[in-house]
Structures are given as C-alpha cells and as structure tokens.
Amino acid sequence: MSIDLSDEQKAFTEAVDDFCRREAGTREQRGDSPHHPGLYRKMADLGWLGVTIPEEYGGSGAGMLDTCLFLEHVAYGQAPVGGFTTSAIVAAAVQRSGSDEQKKTVLGGLVNGRVYSIAMSEPEAGSDVANLSCRAVRTDDDWIVNGQKTWCSNAHLADAILLVARTGGRPGEHAGLTMLMVPADAPGLRISGIETMGGKEVNDLYFTDVRLPADAVVGTVDKGWQQLMAGLNTERLILAALMLGTAQRAFDDALDFIRQRKQFGRPVGSFQALRHRVADLATEIECCRLLVHRVATLADRDPDKVLPRESSMVKLKTTEVARQVALAGMQMMGGYGYATEYDMERHVRATLVSTIYGGTSEIQRDIIGKTYGL
Structure with missing residues (x-):
C-alpha cells in the first residue's frame, strides 16, 4: 500500500516539524516535564489538537491517518505535549459513545487545550x-x-x-x-x-x-467492555504513531553521532558492524511506517470496524522496534548514549515503557494468535 501523502498532509507535517524546531528545538525549551502547558496551548490555538475532532465541535474532522502523522512528527520533534495522547483516547471514546452534552464538553475541550x-x-x-x-x-x-x-x-x-x-x-x-x-x-x-x-x-x-x-x-x-473494545484501533494506532516518531528520532540522533565520532582514525559509523546495524534499523523503521499508515488507512476506510489483529500488530511491531532502535542507539553512542547530556537516554526510557502501556507486547501477541483461531 502506498504511503504517498497529499499536498495538504505534506504541508501539515512540514508545519508541525517547523513548529517543533522553533518551539521545542532545545532542551531548555522542552524542560523536564513530559507536558508543557504553554506549548500545548499554542498547538490548540493552531487548531492541531482537534485534528480528528468533527467540525461541529471545532475540530478539523480529519481521520486516523492525519492523527498518526501529527503524533509521529510531534514525537520526532520531541514536543512535550504528553497530555494529548490520553486526551485523544478519551475524546474518541466520548465521540463513539457519549451524549451530545458530553461530546460538546470533551471534544470541544480537547480542541481548546483541555487535558483528559x-x-x-x-x-x-x-x-x-x-x-x-x-x-x-x-x-x-x-x-x-x-x-x-x-x-x-x-x-x-x-x-x-x-x-x-x-x-x-x-x-x-x-x-x-x-x-x-x-x-x-x-x-x-x-x-x-x-x-x-x-x-x-x-x-x-x-x-x-x-x-x-x-x-x-x-x-x-x-456495557463498558464492549465500548472499550470498539476503541482498540484508535488507542493502539495513537501509541504506535508516537513510537514511530520516537524511533525515527533515536535513529537520526544515533546516525548523527556515529558520523562524527572518531575512533581508530575514522568515524565509527564507517565500521561494518555499525553500518550493518544502521541498515537493519532503518529497514525496520520503514516497515513500521508502512504498517502504521496501512492500519490507519483501514481504520479511516471503515471507522466502525474493529481491527483486533491489525491494531495489535501495529502496536506490537512499532513499540518493539522503537525499543530496539533506542537501545541500539545507546550502544552505538557508548557512554555518551547513557549521559543525560544527550537525548538518547530519554529515548530509551520512553521506548522501554511503550511495550507495557496500552496492552503489553505479550498481550498483543496473544490477541494476534487468537485471531488465527489458536
């Protein structure tokens, strides 16, 4: 399945990238908290927090693919707006099952920068x-x-x-x-x-x-269990998109380092062991991108259809690869990857927990197996 983006989607991701460079490009700007209320408010003012919210509640009415693109690029840009993840999951649940008044309050609240x-x-x-x-x-x-x-x-x-x-x-x-x-x-x-x-x-x-x-x-x-199950596509795609962006960022940070770091008279990235590792990681990330975009496209094609196999696959694969990339990045950077001077140790912490929250990797594997009648 092609992942060619429309001109509007390309412009959107470029705008998110530019914002993150300007507003969260340094560690001083990002701070130590996973959520920066000021940056979150600026994104709300730009209309980005309502990417998947229907227009009648102040959003842009886009689908899961656009939401995944937003999350991927926010994660890549390291913008500390962690409150969006749970807020989007709650808003999706209310959009599916809530009353008109709840939709006005929660969906409109997310558009305006509220956290849930x-x-x-x-x-x-x-x-x-x-x-x-x-x-x-x-x-x-x-x-x-x-x-x-x-x-x-x-x-x-x-x-x-x-x-x-x-x-x-x-x-x-x-x-x-x-x-x-x-x-x-x-x-x-x-x-x-x-x-x-x-x-x-x-x-x-x-x-x-x-x-x-x-x-x-x-x-x-x-009937809460049935309502929870109806939201599997949204929750797992959101978590996968975040880790896709984090994996790409960890990869690029490691690549920049090994191109410049010299040992034995040449850049460490020129050694075959690291070249091959980079090749494997880059391939895995690209596989994840294809999977995220495919499952998001399937979800947009039929929003009411639950995709237990595909949503579990995308969450499992992307979080496991993100963890692999971050740990490999730390290994390639040596002691510098462990130092708080660099972002790699943050990438490691973020990706380690990603295989636990939202349903562990073990649970995802069990669900996938059951869809094959096992």
Whole structure:
C-alpha cells in the first residue's frame, strides 16, 4: 500500500516539524516535564489538537491517518505535549459513545487545550481488565464510587477522568463495567503521583464516596467492555504513531553521532558492524511506517470496524522496534548514549515503557494468535 501523502498532509507535517524546531528545538525549551502547558496551548490555538475532532465541535474532522502523522512528527520533534495522547483516547471514546452534552464538553475541550485522562488499571487488574473491582453504586439520583485505580497517565494534569468502574457482576467478568466521566477536582478523589524513570507521568487514584450525577455515564451502563473494545484501533494506532516518531528520532540522533565520532582514525559509523546495524534499523523503521499508515488507512476506510489483529500488530511491531532502535542507539553512542547530556537516554526510557502501556507486547501477541483461531 502506498504511503504517498497529499499536498495538504505534506504541508501539515512540514508545519508541525517547523513548529517543533522553533518551539521545542532545545532542551531548555522542552524542560523536564513530559507536558508543557504553554506549548500545548499554542498547538490548540493552531487548531492541531482537534485534528480528528468533527467540525461541529471545532475540530478539523480529519481521520486516523492525519492523527498518526501529527503524533509521529510531534514525537520526532520531541514536543512535550504528553497530555494529548490520553486526551485523544478519551475524546474518541466520548465521540463513539457519549451524549451530545458530553461530546460538546470533551471534544470541544480537547480542541481548546483541555487535558483528559483515563482510569482503568488497578493494583490487581492490569492486563486482566475483567478483574476490575473499583465500584460505582447507583442511588436514586447519582452514583457513588469507591476503590483505587493506578498507572493513570496525566491524571494530575486533567480536567476530567474517564473512569472504567464495576457497576454489576463481579471481578473476573467483563460484563458489568461502565464508563463514567469524573471531574478531576471531585470531592473524595485523591490523585497521588507515582515516581518513575520517566518522571511524573502516572498516578494512583483513590475514590472515597465520590458522588457523580446520573448523567456521568458515558454510553450504556454495564456495557463498558464492549465500548472499550470498539476503541482498540484508535488507542493502539495513537501509541504506535508516537513510537514511530520516537524511533525515527533515536535513529537520526544515533546516525548523527556515529558520523562524527572518531575512533581508530575514522568515524565509527564507517565500521561494518555499525553500518550493518544502521541498515537493519532503518529497514525496520520503514516497515513500521508502512504498517502504521496501512492500519490507519483501514481504520479511516471503515471507522466502525474493529481491527483486533491489525491494531495489535501495529502496536506490537512499532513499540518493539522503537525499543530496539533506542537501545541500539545507546550502544552505538557508548557512554555518551547513557549521559543525560544527550537525548538518547530519554529515548530509551520512553521506548522501554511503550511495550507495557496500552496492552503489553505479550498481550498483543496473544490477541494476534487468537485471531488465527489458536
């Protein structure tokens, strides 16, 4: 499948590249946080955060391919706007299942620079989503939520959090899960940051008698699992596109280094061992680009069709290759790749976790195997 871009898409990616060079071209501009509110606001003002949001809510109404192009080039340019990832995933869920009022609030909010988070994992329920136990109980007029969530990206930045809670059934069952929108400042909700290799990105959430109105439900009560499955294409393409851009950046950074670094009287990149490694990595990245663009095109062709095999393949392949590229880049750069003076150690940290979040590589392989009747 050709990945030739339209003139409009080429102009869009060039504009994103230029913005990233001007606004996030140095480490001083980027800072240490994964999310820079000022840069995020500038992107909102340019209309880029609404790339996949329908025009009626202020977006540009583009498809997944354009969203993937945006994310790929933002990641390549190292623009610290990490809040967009979870926000786009939440917006897609609301666009599919939410009420008109929820769509106006969340989709319009993303276009205007709001950040949203999703709370699904729990201490005893990561890959095993059916084991969720955080519970929302219906009263006459509202919902009362109690329980804990963990590994919630960007919850500390969010205006609201899309909560996946148990409203029926029991842990171990997919039936009985419901999506609810929770204001981040809701009384009874405590957000506690988790220190990680990547800094402050994820959080524990503690719900103690958090009261939500009846209309906080997104979609249908007890049908949250089906709604989650309908969003597989979007979530996995978003994560794959980010890692495609990161892989390309890690590759280019390593290539620049080995062209200049001299040992034994010549650039280290001129040695066959490194030339061959570069050739293999470049080929793998190009395979990932073809796969990302193909799956995005399939998703745009039929937005209502779930692509379990293809979406798992794109997430698995791209995150695994990104990790391979970053680790190889660090090895080729030697001690300099490990030093914080260079960006390679950041690339390593970002790519290592990419094979875990959004469904581990092991889970993706299991899903792919099942699509072949195994």
